[in-house]
Amino acid sequence: MLICPPIGHEYVNCHRALRQLAVRLAEAGFPVLRFDYYGCGDSAGVSEEGRVSRWLEDISTAILDLRQRTGLAQTCVVGLRLGGALSAMIGSQRDDVESLVLWDPVVNGKSYLENLLSLQKEMLRFRPKPKRKHARDHIDVLGFPLSRFLRSELEKVDLLTVAEKPAKNILLIQSHEADDQCSLHGRLSRTEARLECQRLEAPQIWLPTADGGLLVPSQVLQSVVAWIGKTHS
Amino acid sequence: MKNVVTNEVTKEEAVLFGERKSLVGVVTDPMRVTGNPRAAVLLLNPGIVHRVGPGRIYVKIARALAAMGFVVLRFDFSGIGDSTVRHDNLCFEKSAVRETQEAMEFLKRSRGVEHFILVGGCSGALISLETACCDEQVLGAVLINYPATEDEDEDANTDLKRRRAAHYYWNFALFNLKSWRKLFTGRANYRQLTQVLRLQVKRRFASRSTMPAKETSFAANLRALAQRDVRLTFLCSQGDPLLDELQEAGGDELQRSCALGKVTLDVIPRSDHTFSSLDDHDRLLDVILRRISAMRLPGHGTADSSELVFPAEAVPLDNSAVGL
Numbered sequence: 406m407l408i409c410p411p412i413g414h415e416y417v418n419c420h421r422a423l424r425q426l427a428v429r430l431a432e433a434g435f436p437v438l439r440f441d442y443y444g445c446g447d448s449a450g451v452s453e454e455g456r457v458s459r460w461l462e463d464i465s466t467a468i469l470d471l472r473q474r475t476g477l478a479q480t481c482v483v484g485l486r487l488g489g490a491l492s493a494m495i496g497s498q499r500d501d502v503e504s505l506v507l508w509d510p511v512v513n514g515k516s517y518l519e520n521l522l523s524l525q526k527e528m529l530r531f532r533p534k535p536k537r538k539h540a541r542d543h544i545d546v547l548g549f550p551l552s553r554f555l556r557s558e559l560e561k562v563d564l565l566t567v568a569e570k571p572a573k574n575i576l577l578i579q580s581h582e583a584d585d586q587c588s589l590h591g592r593l594s595r596t597e598a599r600l601e602c603q604r605l606e607a608p609q610i611w612l613p614t615a616d617g618g619l620l621v622p623s624q625v626l627q628s629v630v631a632w633i634g635k636t637h638s
Numbered sequence: 639m640k641n642v643v644t645n646e647v648t649k650e651e652a653v654l655f656g657e658r659k660s661l662v663g664v665v666t667d668p669m670r671v672t673g674n675p676r677a678a679v680l681l682l683n684p685g686i687v688h689r690v691g692p693g694r695i696y697v698k699i700a701r702a703l704a705a706m707g708f709v710v711l712r713f714d715f716s717g718i719g720d721s722t723v724r725h726d727n728l729c730f731e732k733s734a735v736r737e738t739q740e741a742m743e744f745l746k747r748s749r750g751v752e753h754f755i756l757v758g759g760c761s762g763a764l765i766s767l768e769t770a771c772c773d774e775q776v777l778g779a780v781l782i783n784y785p786a787t788e789d790e791d792e793d794a795n796t797d798l799k800r801r802r803a804a805h806y807y808w809n810f811a812l813f814n815l816k817s818w819r820k821l822f823t824g825r826a827n828y829r830q831l832t833q834v835l836r837l838q839v840k841r842r843f844a845s846r847s848t849m850p851a852k853e854t855s856f857a858a859n860l861r862a863l864a865q866r867d868v869r870l871t872f873l874c875s876q877g878d879p880l881l882d883e884l885q886e887a888g889g890d891e892l893q894r895s896c897a898l899g900k901v902t903l904d905v906i907p908r909s910d911h912t913f914s915s916l917d918d919h920d921r922l923l924d925v926i927l928r929r930i931s932a933m934r935l936p937g938h939g940t941a942d943s944s945e946l947v948f949p950a951e952a953v954p955l956d957n958s959a960v961g962l
Contacts, residue, residue, distance in 0.1 A: 420688050424720060446690050447652065447664050447697070449643045528914065545916045548693025617912070619686055 406430050406437040406481050406633065407467055409488030412445055412455065413521075413549035415611035419485055420446075421619040422610050422626070426483065429630045435481075435637070438471045453543060453550045457491070457558035464495045468502075479503040481633055482572070486611050487511045490562050496571030504636050505572035506629050509609070512585035514562030521546045528613070547613070564589055570596035576632045578625060580607035603628055644669070648704040653711075655744035661737055662720035663689060663713025666704040667749070677753040677777060677935055678745045679703050680738060681712035682766055684759030684782070684912070688719025691759070692912040695919050699757065699926055706927065709749050711741055715765075734765040735772065742775055753777045753935055757926065760785060760911070770868050771859050778869035778933040780926055783880050783911055786856055786887035857891035864900040871902045871929040873922065875909040902929065 408423050410416050427437040442460040444450035468480050481504040484492030489510025496502040511517040525546045543550040551559075565588055575598045579586045593600050607622035614620065641652040649667045654660070681696045683689065689712040690697050700710040714721040715734045724733055738756065745751045756766035756779040763781035770776040820826045863870060874881040884903075885892065895901035904925050909918040 414693070417687060417690065417692060417694075420719065421686070446694070447650070449645070449650070451698075452694055548695070548912075548914045548916060548919060550916060617685055617687075 406435045406483060407464070407471055407492075408437065408439045409464060409482060409484040409492045410439070410441070410446075411486035411488050411611055412442065412460075413551075414547040414613065415486050416441075416445055418611050418613065418619060422621045423485065425621050426626050426629060429626055430633065433630050433634055435633065436471070436475045436477075438467055438474075440467050453552055455550075455552070455555050457555065457562065460491055461495055464491055465499070468495075468499075472501075479637070481637065482506070483508065483629060483633075484510060487517070487562075490514075490564055493564055493567060493571040494562070497567045497569040502572040504574040504576075504633065506576045506578065506632070507589075508578045508625065508629070509580055509586070509611075510564065510577075510589070511562065512564045512583075512589045514559040516585060517562070518551075518556060518559055521551070524612075565592050567592075570598040572598060574599045574636050575601070576629070576636075577602045578628065579604050580622065580625060581609055601632065603632075648701055653713075653744070653748075655713075656721075656737060656740045658722075660716065660722045661713055661740065663711050663741065664700070665745075665749075666700040666710040666712075668704045668707045668709070671707060676708050676751075677755050677933070678709040678711065678742075678749065678751040679755045679757060679930065680741055680745075681710065682734070682738060682756060682758035682762035683715050683718050684762045686718050689714050693914060693916075693919060695913060695922065698919060698923055702923060702927055703930065706931065708755075708930070709745060709751055711745055713741055730761075731765070731768065734761075735769045738765060738769045739773055742773070746775075755779065755930055755933060757782070757930075759783055767859060767863075767870075770863055770870075774866070776868060777935065778871075778930070780871045780873060780929055782873045782922070783875055783878050784872055784884055785880055786884040856887050857889055860888060860891045860895050860901065864895050864898065867900070869900065869902075869933045870895075871904060871925075873904050873906060873925060873929075875911055875913065875918075876905050876907045877910040880911070881905065904929070 406427075408427055410423055411419055423439060427439050430437045440463070441448040442455070442463045444452050444455040444459075448463075464482075468482075471480060472478065478501065480502050482492040482496065482502055483506040484490070485508040487510075489507040490512070492502075492505060493507060493510060496505050522544070525544075528547060543552040544556070545551075565585075570593075575593055577586070577590055577593065577600065579590075579602065590600075590602050605622075605624055605628060607625045608620050610620040610622055643650045647669055649669055651665045651667070653663050653665055655663065679700075681689070681691070681700060684691055684696075691699075691712075696712045700712050703710045715730075715737050717723040726733075728736070742754050745754070752775065754776050756769060756776055758764070758766040758779075759782035763779075763784040766779040766781055767784070770779050817826070860870070872884060874884060888895075892901065892903070896903055906913070906918065906921050906925065909915070909921065913919060913922050
């Protein structure tokens with residue numbers, strides 16, 4: 406199993422839940438690899454260097470590493486938010502992704518960027534406005550830089566245009582109402598993939614909480630582990 | 639994938655340590671060290687955020703300090719981030735201090751370092767101070783948004799709520815045109831304003847003897863650490879009500895220690911509790927680097943006195959993702 410995290414503040418907010426997921430999958434008998442993309446978390450690189458193209462390469466590297474470590478040919482990828490979009494993009498480029506869990510994936514990069522910017526605007530309402538010493542060529546979203554290049558790459562992300570089926574088996578988890586998630590469901594159901602969609606009442610754990618708490622949505626984790634167990638039994 | 643990532647200035651290694659090898663951390667080493675090893679810096683979890691810190695600021699701090707020649711360890715306490723939960727009954731305040739000491743022991747064995755500087759935000763600041771009090775290997779600490787009062791439920795504590803409202807009025811609303819417009823157009827919360835003003839008057843004239851026991855022990859800790867010549871830096875966000883609470887809890891002792899140069903109190907302007915903008919990061923990093931550089935090693939002058947001088951900014955590393 407490979408777990409692909411979100412980026413930026415969403416990565417920090419989801420770390421706890423994704424670790425719990427890894428522990429539960431390991432307890433169910435699956436080897437799991439969690440990793441950080443280049444310029445994210447513990448990995449090399451500064452945040453300003455984040456690139457979609459590099460992160461896609463990182464996922465391929467991680468799949469290769471996982472296969473070498475486990476000796477297993479089948480790979481299952483779990484992707485949350487942008488990690489979901491990236492894993493679907495990688496899955497459609499290769500034929501060895503057996504199963505794919507898309508947990509509230511980013512469907513459209515433009516909307517994703519708009520949401521990030523409005524979240525940043527909302528946060529600034531409750532804190533003193535930062536005083537810029539010098540102009541930056543990147544946008545600040547809650548302490549994470551979005552470079553011009555990264556923004557242009559993100560704008561091109563659109564899962565509705567992914568041509569090939571990203572995996573043989575797909576679980577789409579939706580924990581909140583969103584039009585683009587419904588469109589994605591429609592798009593994926595027209596591929597040859599075996600698709601299951603689950604609508605679960607769960608918090609949007611990637612969003613900052615008022616008390617700074619990090620949420621672990623138990624029902625989502627249970628569903629993912631159960632589906633992977635069923636699919637790979 | 640590998641657990642060591644290097645560039646020309648720093649080297650990062652994922653490590654497991656502690657009594658049960660259950661604590662996960664990343665050591666950032668300088669690539670070249672001349673002479674005796676300097677003090678090592680430990681970065682302690684801010685609340686329950688894992689070892690990268692909010693906005694990945696701990697990674698920036700670790701790399702910048704390593705570029706100056708310090709060994710830096712950022713790690714997760716039990717039950718936070720990637721470290722497994724403890725199975726004893728030790729409360730967090732005690733287990734975290736013990737685990738910080740285990741981290742120091744690990745660096746002592748693996749890197750030969752004998753003196754330590756602790757850096758922590760929020761609860762990490764609390765643990766830093768507690769550890770400094772009980773371990774003589776600690777020569778200094780940088781305490782970011784130190785929570786000097788009990789972590790109370792704001793909804794249930796009207797006094798705390800009013801203190802926080804007062805902080806907002808004095809620091810922000812007073813200078814905000816929109817707030818004044820609200821005041822003069824009848825849209826302000828006049829009841830709350832009156833309560834806050836009453837609280838300010840009460841606080842000004844209240845006797846210090848009425849301070850809670852915890853606050854008195856905080857001042858006593860400051861005194862004890864000053865006698866041991868442990869250098870403390872309190873770093874506070876201007877936008878954080880904890881600043882007022884710190885000054886109130888530290889009272890005369892804090893003022894005296896600041897006057898003697900044993901303690902410094904730096905306020906990072908226009909920042910919030912988690913330093914959630916890149917400009918906050920720059921300001922925070924700048925102060926941390928300056929304060930840690932100025933901390934003296936026993937018998938070695940200041941901590942940055944060796945001939946190695948590296949640029950004090952995060953440097954790009956060459957390759958590879960770190961997996962766990």
